[in-house]
Amino acid sequence: MKTAGIPCLAFLGGISTNYNTNFVGDTKPEWLIAEADEFDRSFLHLSPTIALITSIDKDHLDIYGNTDTLMTSFRMFAGQLPGDGTLITNKNLLNARTWHEKQMYYHISEEADYYLENIRIIEGRYHANIRGKLDAENLQMQHPGYHNLENALAAAALAHQAGVKGPDIIKGLNSFTGVKRRFEVCFQSAATVYIDDYAHHPEEIRATIQSAREMWPGKKITGVFQPHLYSRTKDLADEFAQSLQALDELILLDIYPAREAAIPNIDAHMLLKKISLPKAAYCKKEELLSVIETSSPEVLITMGAGDIDRFVRPITQLLQNKR
Numbered sequence: 001m002k003t004a005g006i007p008c009l010a011f012l013g014g015i016s017t018n019y020n021t022n023f024v025g026d027t028k029p030e031w032l033i034a035e036a037d038e039f040d041r042s043f044l045h046l047s048p049t050i051a052l053i054t055s056i057d058k059d060h061l062d063i064y065g066n067t068d069t070l071m072t073s074f075r076m077f078a079g080q081l082p083g084d085g086t087l088i089t090n091k092n093l094l095n096a097r098t099w100h101e102k103q104m105y106y107h108i109s110e111e112a113d114y115y116l117e118n119i120r121i122i123e124g125r126y127h128a129n130i131r132g133k134l135d136a137e138n139l140q141m142q143h144p145g146y147h148n149l150e151n152a153l154a155a156a157a158l159a160h161q162a163g164v165k166g167p168d169i170i171k172g173l174n175s176f177t178g179v180k181r182r183f184e185v186c187f188q189s190a191a192t193v194y195i196d197d198y199a200h201h202p203e204e205i206r207a208t209i210q211s212a213r214e215m216w217p218g219k220k221i222t223g224v225f226q227p228h229l230y231s232r233t234k235d236l237a238d239e240f241a242q243s244l245q246a247l248d249e250l251i252l253l254d255i256y257p258a259r260e261a262a263i264p265n266i267d268a269h270m271l272l273k274k275i276s277l278p279k280a281a282y283c284k285k286e287e288l289l290s291v292i293e294t295s296s297p298e299v300l301i302t303m304g305a306g307d308i309d310r311f312v313r314p315i316t317q318l319l320q321n322k323r
Helices: 039-045 067-078 146-161 166-174 202-215 230-235 237-244 268-273 285-293 308-322
Strands: 008-016 021-024 031-034 050-053 086-090 103-107 114-122 125-132 136-141 184-188 193-197 221-225 249-252 280-282 299-303
Touching: 039 067, 050 067, 050 146, 086 146, 103 146, 114 146, 125 146, 125 166, 136 146, 136 166, 146 166, 146 202, 184 308, 193 202, 193 308, 202 221, 202 237, 202 299, 230 237, 237 268, 249 268, 249 285, 268 280, 285 308, 299 308
Parallel strands: 008 031, 050 086, 086 103, 103 114, 193 299, 221 249, 221 299, 249 280
Antiparallel strands: 008 021, 114 125, 125 136, 184 193
């Protein structure tokens, strides 16, 4: 919208590196763009004209209790749309196929209302063409990560339905430099790449690791993970273990409690026992820098939604000094 010159207000869930803020505003906006949040059912306070649902992952069970209630809440969100509104959903969301009269689907590879064609990686960038209801050539994503490519397609579908033209959509996506803590490449040398990511859910962790393997094939991947919430760790322990096993090496920190009190027997050691990875170890936060300093990571990823972001600058400095 901004690239196309369409006045808008935007409330983002992260800091845009293009603007160094999570708020973009015009004095006379024609559109309000908001990242909806299912936590505490806050997205049910929104009444969108166009809505996009990218995924429905099992999360926030401290609020919903079970996945059926979570799914019901997402369906209620879709029901907030007016009859002439538009719902756009990921084609993989099979349970959300018939939630609105005017519903469209996107998919990164299968034919859909919006899909990608001729995906390839050239010099660390994804290149592709958008097909379906929008024919747009030469998408070149500066920001790495397969999930980010999928999100770019979703954004294209949303913008197109809002009236943005194809050339402006491509220009906007190609000039997008990313969001802080979303597969953010903080350091890169011939020997080491360091990525920081907000990933704190098993599916996010899986996508982050998969993207790193695609970008740097054959490289050893070391992950530093700080679990977020005792309840989430308890509810998704098996899923966390499965996702983290995709790493070559794991450094596991203590659970960040956020808003919760401790739950008996739920801690990093419990999670570590479920992970069948030869090189997986528990680490206290105060020892993390020395552990990294004595290792030789090829691709290093810090992941979590707690205070692990405080290590980004010292880790980056450490790696710069080791060059």
